[in-house]
Amino acid sequence: MPALIFDLDGTLVDTVYAHVFSWQRALADHGMDIPGWRIHRRIGMSGGLFTRAVGRELGHDLSEAQAEELQGRHDRLFRELLPPAARRPLPGAKGLLAELRQKGVTHGIATSGRRPGIDPSLASLEVPDEMVVVQRGDVARAKPEPDLFIECARRLGADPEICFVVGDAVWDLLAARRAGMLSIGLLSGGYGADELYRAGAYLVYRDAAELRESLDELGL
Amino acid sequence: MPALIFDLDGTLVDTVYAHVFSWQRALADHGMDIPGWRIHRRIGMSGGLFTRAVGRELGHDLSEAQAEELQGRHDRLFRELLPPAARRPLPGAKGLLAELRQKGVTHGIATSGRRPGIDPSLASLEVPDEMVVVQRGDVARAKPEPDLFIECARRLGADPEICFVVGDAVWDLLAARRAGMLSIGLLSGGYGADELYRAGAYLVYRDAAELRESLDELGL
Numbered sequence: 001m002p003a004l005i006f007d008l009d010g011t012l013v014d015t016v017y018a019h020v021f022s023w024q025r026a027l028a029d030h031g032m033d034i035p036g037w038r039i040h041r042r043i044g045m046s047g048g049l050f051t052r053a054v055g056r057e058l059g060h061d062l063s064e065a066q067a068e069e070l071q072g073r074h075d076r077l078f079r080e081l082l083p084p085a086a087r088r089p090l091p092g093a094k095g096l097l098a099e100l101r102q103k104g105v106t107h108g109i110a111t112s113g114r115r116p117g118i119d120p121s122l123a124s125l126e127v128p129d130e131m132v133v134v135q136r137g138d139v140a141r142a143k144p145e146p147d148l149f150i151e152c153a154r155r156l157g158a159d160p161e162i163c164f165v166v167g168d169a170v171w172d173l174l175a176a177r178r179a180g181m182l183s184i185g186l187l188s189g190g191y192g193a194d195e196l197y198r199a200g201a202y203l204v205y206r207d208a209a210e211l212r213e214s215l216d217e218l219g220l
Numbered sequence: 221m222p223a224l225i226f227d228l229d230g231t232l233v234d235t236v237y238a239h240v241f242s243w244q245r246a247l248a249d250h251g252m253d254i255p256g257w258r259i260h261r262r263i264g265m266s267g268g269l270f271t272r273a274v275g276r277e278l279g280h281d282l283s284e285a286q287a288e289e290l291q292g293r294h295d296r297l298f299r300e301l302l303p304p305a306a307r308r309p310l311p312g313a314k315g316l317l318a319e320l321r322q323k324g325v326t327h328g329i330a331t332s333g334r335r336p337g338i339d340p341s342l343a344s345l346e347v348p349d350e351m352v353v354v355q356r357g358d359v360a361r362a363k364p365e366p367d368l369f370i371e372c373a374r375r376l377g378a379d380p381e382i383c384f385v386v387g388d389a390v391w392d393l394l395a396a397r398r399a400g401m402l403s404i405g406l407l408s409g410g411y412g413a414d415e416l417y418r419a420g421a422y423l424v425y426r427d428a429a430e431l432r433e434s435l436d437e438l439g440l
Contacts, residue, residue, distance in 0.1 A: 017237060017240050017241050018241065021237050021238065021241050028306070035311060036236060037230075040237070188255060190257040192412025194412055194414035195413075
C-alpha cells in the first residue's frame with residue numbers, strides 16, 4: 001500500500017501568499033526589489049537557498065550573516081501579516097489527514113519550514129503529536145534536494161518507491177523525483193496545472209479536498 | 221501598424237500579491253475564509269464582480285452595500301500593505317512605455333482599477349498626463365466584459381482588429397477575445413504560461429522587459 005508524504009505550506013496550510021509578501025518586503029527593506037511572481041515561484045525552497053539565489057540574481061553576493069538577517073526579517077513580517085491565530089488549513093486538509101489516520105494509511109509531513117515557525121500550522125491541522133513531521137532542521141539540505149522526503153520515508157518505515165509526495169510547488173516535485181518517489185501536484189499554492197505536470201506530477205488536483213475524493217485513483 | 225492596450229496591475233506594476241493579501245484579509249474580517257490561490261486567480265475582474273462571486277461561492281448572497289464595504293476594507297488594507305511610495309513598476313515596464321512613445325506606437329492602458337487608487341501606479345511608471353488611460357469608472361462593465369478595451373481603442377482611434385491586449389490574467393485575455401482583439405500574456409502576475417495560452421494568448425512573455433526585446437515578433 002502506498003505511503004503519502006505531504007509538503008506543508010501551500011499544500012496543507014494557506015500560507016504561500018503571506019510568505020511571498022513578507023519575503024518581498026524583507027528584501028525591499030534591504031534595498032532589493034524582486035517582483036512578487038519571481039518570489040512566488042521560489043517559495044518552498046529552503047530560506048537559505050532562496051536568499052542566496054535572490055542575491056545572486058541581483059548581483060549582490062550575500063554573506064551567511066546577511067542571509068540570516070533577511071530570513072529573520074521575513075520571519076518577523078510573516079508573523080505580523082499572518083499571526084498564529086490566523087493560520088488556516090487549506091480546504092479539505094484537516095479532513096484528508098483525519099481520514100488517512102482513520103484508515104491506517106502511512107503518511108507524514110516533510111517541510112522546508114522550521115520549528116517553531118511551523119507549529120501554528122501543525123496546530124491548525126489538529127494532527128496528533130506523534131505524527132511524523134520532518135522539518136528543515138532535521139536534514140542537511142532542503143528542497144529541491146531529496147533529503148526531507150528520504151528522511152520522512154525512513155521514519156515512516158516506507159520504501160521510497162511506494163511513496164507519493166503531495167506538494168504545490170515544482171520544488172516538491174523535483175525533490176520527489178530525486179528521491180525516487182512519485183508525486184501529486186495541488187493547485188492550492190498558486191502554480192498552474194501544466195507547470196506541475198511538466199515538473200513530473202503523476203496527477204494534479206485542485207486541493208486537498210479534491211485529493212481526498214480521489215484517493216482511489218492512487219490505489220489507496 | 222498594431223496598437224497596444226495594456227492592463228495595469230500585474231502587467232505594468234507589481235501589485236498582484238498585495239491585492240491578493242488585502243482581499244484575503246478583508247474577506248476574513250467579514251468571516252469569509254477564501255484560500256489565497258482562489259483570490260489570486262480572480263484578481264483583474266472588477267472588484268464588484270469579484271466580491272459577488274466570492275459571496276456566492278460561500279453561500280452568502282452579498283448585498284450591494286456589503287460588497288462596497290468589502291471593497292472599501294480591501295482598499296484601506298491595500299494602502300497599508302503597499303503604501304503609494306512603495307508601488308513599483310514591473311521590470312522593463314517603464315522602458316517599454318518610453319520606447320513606444322519614442323517610436324510613435326499607438327498605446328494605452330485599460331484597467332479594472334479606479335482613480336484615485338491607480339494614480340500612484342501611473343506615477344511610478346512616469347507616463348505623461350496625456351496618455352490614454354481607461355479605468356473602471358469610465359465604462360459600465362469591467363473585465364471580463366470587453367468594455368474597457370473597446371473604449372480604450374476608441375480613444376486611441378484604433379480599430380479593435382489591429383489591437384493587441386497585453387495582460388497577465390485570463391480575464392484580460394477573455395475580454396480581449398470578446399473585444400475582437402489579439403492578446404499577449406505576461407507571467408508577471410503569477411499565472412502559468414499554459415493558463416494564458418489556453419485562455420487565448422497569441423504569445424506569452426515573462427514580463428514587460430522580455431516583451432520590449434520581442435516587439436519585432438509582433439510586427440512593431
